[in-house]
Amino acid sequence: xxxxxxxxxxxxxxxxxxxxxxxxxxxxxxxxxxxxxxxxxxxxxxxxxxxxxxxxxxxxxxxxxxxxxxxxxxxxxxxxxxxxxxxxxxxxxxxxxxxxxxxxxxxxxxxxxxxxxxxxxxxxxxxxxxxxxxxxxxxxxxxxxxxxxxxxxxxxxxxxxxxxxxxxxxxxxxxxxxxxxxxxxxxxx
Numbered sequence: 001x002x003x004x005x006x007x008x009x010x011x012x013x014x015x016x017x018x019x020x021x022x023x024x025x026x027x028x029x030x031x032x033x034x035x036x037x038x039x040x041x042x043x044x045x046x047x048x049x050x051x052x053x054x055x056x057x058x059x060x061x062x063x064x065x066x067x068x069x070x071x072x073x074x075x076x077x078x079x080x081x082x083x084x085x086x087x088x089x090x091x092x093x094x095x096x097x098x099x100x101x102x103x104x105x106x107x108x109x110x111x112x113x114x115x116x117x118x119x120x121x122x123x124x125x126x127x128x129x130x131x132x133x134x135x136x137x138x139x140x141x142x143x144x145x146x147x148x149x150x151x152x153x154x155x156x157x158x159x160x161x162x163x164x165x166x167x168x169x170x171x172x173x174x175x176x177x178x179x180x181x182x183x184x185x186x187x188x189x
Contacts, residue, residue, distance in 0.1 A: 003119055004028045004045060008038040008064065009053040009080070014104070018051065021108030025115070035064030042068065047075050048122070049115050053104075054081035069097040076118040080104055141182055149175060 005027045007018045015031045022029055030045060032038035034056060041047070050068050054061035065077040077097060082104035100114050146153045152175060156164040 002026060002028050003048040004030060005115060006030045006032065006038060006041055006045075006047045006050045006075075007052075008032045008035065008050065008056075008061070010034060010056040011053075014053065018106075018111070021106075021111055022115070025112055027115070035059035035061070035067070038064060039067060039071075042072055042075070047072065049076045049078065049118060051078045051080060051111070051115070054079055055083060065098055073097075074122075076122055078102060078114060078118070080106055145179070145182070 003026070005022065007015055007029065008031070009015050009018070010033050012033065015033070019029050019031065030041050030047065032041050035052070036059065038050065038052065042050075050065065050072075052061040052064055056064075061079050061081070065079060068075055068077055076099045078100045079098045080102050099118050102111065102114065142153050158164050
C-alpha cells in the first residue's frame with residue numbers, strides 16, 4: 001500500500017522543492033498552502049505523514065499540527081522551519097506532538113530518511129499492537145480450555161523435550177481434535 005504524505009507551506013516554491021525532493025520515494029504527495037487547506041485535505045484523505053512549515057500566515061504550523069494531533073492522531077507530524085529556535089521546537093512538540101523538527105533549507109536526503117523512518121516506526125507499532133491482540137486472543141482460548149479441561153495447559157516433557165501426555169483419564173485424541181477445531185476457528189477470524 002502506498003503511503004500518503006501531506007506537505008503544508010505557504011510558499012509554493014518551497015512546496016515544489018519538497019515535492020521534488022520526494023519524487024523518487026514511493027509516496028502519494030498532497031500539498032496545501034495553509035493549515036486550513038491542510039485540514040480540508042485531511043478530512044478527505046487518509047494521510048500517513050504531515051510535514052508542515054512553522055511560520056505561515058493565519059495559523060502557525062504548531063497550531064495546525066496540534067489540530068492534526070487531536071483529529072488525526074495516527075498521522076505522523078513533522079515540522080519544518082527556517083527560524084529554528086528552542087521556543088519554536090518546544091511549542092511544536094507540546095502543541096503538535098511532532099515526531100521530528102527539521103530546519104529549512106532541509107536536506108532532501110534527511111527529509112526522505114525522516115519520513116521513511118517515521119513510517120517504519122509507525123508500521124512496527126501497528127504490527128506490535130496486532131500481535132499483542134492476537135496473543136491475548138490465544139491466551140483467552142487457553143484459559144477457556146483450562147476451565148473446560150483442568151490441567152490441559154500443563155505440559156509435561158520427556159528428557160528429549162517431546163511433549164508427554166500421560167494422564168490416563170484424558171482422552172487425548174478427543175482433546176487434540178477439539179484444540180485443532182478451536183485453532184481453525186480462530187484462524188478464520
